[in-house]
Amino acid sequence: MTPEQLRYSKTHEWAYVTEENGEKIATVGISAFAVEQLTDLVYMELPQAGQSVTAGESFGEVESVKAVSDLYSPVTGEVVDVNSELADSLEILGTDPYEAGWIARIKITDETGMDDLMDYAAYQNQCSDDG
């Protein structure tokens, strides 16, 4: 996956949607821009497999040396898989946020709000405004 292939939320999460056995699965993570803004990460609370999540609502949190921030789900659905290696090696987020740094895979149950996700160009614009 390259950053250009992903869709982004205003709160800096990314989603990559694929079709598997007729179901839409979103792999989600946080953007390189978010990781850079958070500075040194010390802890991440991941969602749990089986948990229901709603687009725009908190499904975990990330703690850096300067703040605790919520992780907001970019899609609505059920968590089917969680990147359990991430908790003990948060540095992956700094080196490879879009592949090895994925956070969870979510089976999409409701596509409402999916259209609000930005493409790469729009997200880049938002980041340059925020930065």
Place this chain on the structure above:
Amino acid sequence: MPYTYGTERDEQEMLEAIGIDGVEDLLRQVPAEMRLARPLDLPPAMGELELTQHLQSLSQQNTSAQQAVCFLGGGSYDHFIPAVVDALASRGEFYTSYTPYQPEVSQGNLQVMFEYQTLICQLTGLDVSNASLYDGGSSVAEAALMSLSITRRHGKVIVPSTVHPEYRRILETYLASTDTELVTVAATNGRVAPADIAAVIDEGTASVILQHPNFFGCLEQVEEIAEIAHANGSLLVMAFDPISLGRLKSPGELGADIAVAEGQCLGSPMAFGGPYLGIMACKEEFVRRMPGRIAGETVDRRGQRCWVLTLQTREQHIRREKATSNICTNQGLFALRASIYLSVLGPHGLREVADLCLQKSHFAAELIGQSSRCELAWSDPFFKEFVVRDTRGQVDELLAEARHDGLLAGVALGRWYPDLEDCFLVSVTEQRTREELERLGSCLSANNNQEVCHA
């Protein structure tokens, strides 16, 4: 009493420093109708000699645990305090210090916290302890909030009526502004039946809070209740008596997820109710949700052993509105006293204290059980406290009589438990001598005999 002074010259200098003519200028923005136009209704000022005598005569109206034979308990206990506790804890370096805002400057304080946490982990059989909280009651409430945050369940917290009634009041207060319901389960005799917990637990239940030994001194069926809680995805919070762990299984062994305690019994005086020490330990997986702070050991750049605040006042600085708690500090002086006490006793000493409490309380219960006026309320197993029923139902008179004989014989239970109006709680520590126990036994019987004689 501290000597505080404020001369006219001091006042004048302060007024000049801030550039005003008199104290009245400072009060000008308070509307006249809001101000008291007459002096406060107080007696005239006393001189130092007169004041010292007056305060001494007031303080002499109190009866301390040292002046009478103390069988009072219910959260505050008359255990022996070795002289070394006061000798070390009263050193100026400890007694007057406060953790600086750059805590690593104060390595001695951090080392105390670290050693305190180590002792509490060893005692509770749990992975992590914080550097302490304010007292037993607020620790119970903090543990309840922690359980809501960990389980992300906000429906219920279940607490049996055998948990200290004041702890339950604090819980009520903490939960009053949340959506979480505090469900109180009534006890069967001296303890709660696991089936009664199972009957009210549901998928919205964050935790079950037990006290073991409970407020009545009885032993709860902790393991069974822990299983019920865990099978439901809820946590088990256990309030324990630190002294009891010299003999009883630790909270960790019993399956507790979070263990809390009142730490006064570990080397601090009863002091008419406080300040005390809140103990809290939990499983490692919950450490991020633990309130307060944790000191850790590391090495400095020269490779020397040193201490840091591993999890410092994160609640305030970092978590902000996502915080589990607003507690950022700890009860340093009392944690120090507990550390000295536990270090001096060691595991064998603590076991000896626990065994003495166990044996002496059971001896006392046996004596009281033989009295024709009083009886043991229940036959449930107990540690160092037990509930006595006055068959005449005149608890206040009975306790007043005992007080007259120099015995603080127990705590009347009617104020918290209307159905136990005829009962009182008797606590027996290692300090009580055989002679004192026999005095208690005969005092409770003698009252009975007098009544019989008068009749």
